[in-house]
Amino acid sequence: MKAIRVHHHGEPDVLTYEDVDIDQPGPGEVRVRNRAVGLNFVDIYFRTGEYAPPAFPFTPGNEGAGEIVAVGEWVSDFAPGDRVAYVETLGAYAEERIVPAHFVVHLPxxxxxxxxxxxxxxxxxxQYLLRRTFRVEAGHTILVHAAAGGVGLILTQWAKHLGATVIGTAGSPEKADLARANGCDHIIDYSREDFAARVKEITNGEGCHVVYDGVGKATFPASLDCLRPFGTFVSFGTASGSIPPFDIMLLMQKGSLFATWQLLFHHLAKREDVVAMSDELFSVVLSGAVKIPVHTRMPLAEVAEAHRRLExxxxxxxxxxxP
Known part of the structure; x- marks a missing residue:
């Protein structure tokens, strides 16, 4: 079968399309024929070495959907032919792959x-940002950076469905229009505006209850100035680079703030949480409250170009x- 392999860290050209062998699933594992594979910024982190792979060569990719073709011992929840999706397991850039059943769910x-x-x-x-890290409720005012991005478009729709007032930032008029069409009550073009000053204007000086920031270096520490006293800064990505070290006293000076960085993998440590979180996600999608915007489809063999565009x-x- 074909898969993408990385033999050393580097630019997108290190992503090579190769023939590889695949084994039968072991205990607690399933073999999935991928029908589609997701592209995420975390894939870039593994390619460049910001995140360490278990060994070289490795196959990137952390999510996909397809059909079960075989199951290993002790697997009772799945059978060949089942439609499934999975997450948080390295190795998705392939025609077929072995996945721990822990991270697999039935796809409606x-x-x-x-x-x-x-x-x-x-x-x-x-889901974990809105429902577990800071539980957004009706009446909250939130700021979502990169609101036209993959996570951003889901965050804005879901938060609006929950009854929040949603402020989003975007880097171009086109992205601003997209974010506005997907739940943002207010949109700030941070390529032309001081986003912290605009948030203060929009909120009449009160600030937001929570800021969701997947951008990183370029939006910090100004994101803290967007929060009301005791507000929560939630970092979950470094698209512009890592946030530099800072004195924790800054949180006190900016209004006795909370700040956190949480990892999806930790939220998925228990099988019951994998299922419950996925069920809640499927529920809002099936209801129509959240639409998943697939804007680009590319052959797996062209993944290097996909990485260039994402970066x-x-x-x-x-x-x-x-595939």
């Missing part, structure tokens, strides 16, 4: 494979790779 018939592949990592990230922040919504 009403959700196609492309949508399933595009929604697991980004959608479950939105250049030229993408909106989700990109899926088709």
């Amino acid at each position: 018939d009403a959700i196609d494979f492309e949508t399933g592949a595009a929604m697991m990592l980004k959608g479950l990230t939105a 250049a922040r030229q993408t909106t919504g989700a990109t899926v790779l088709l």
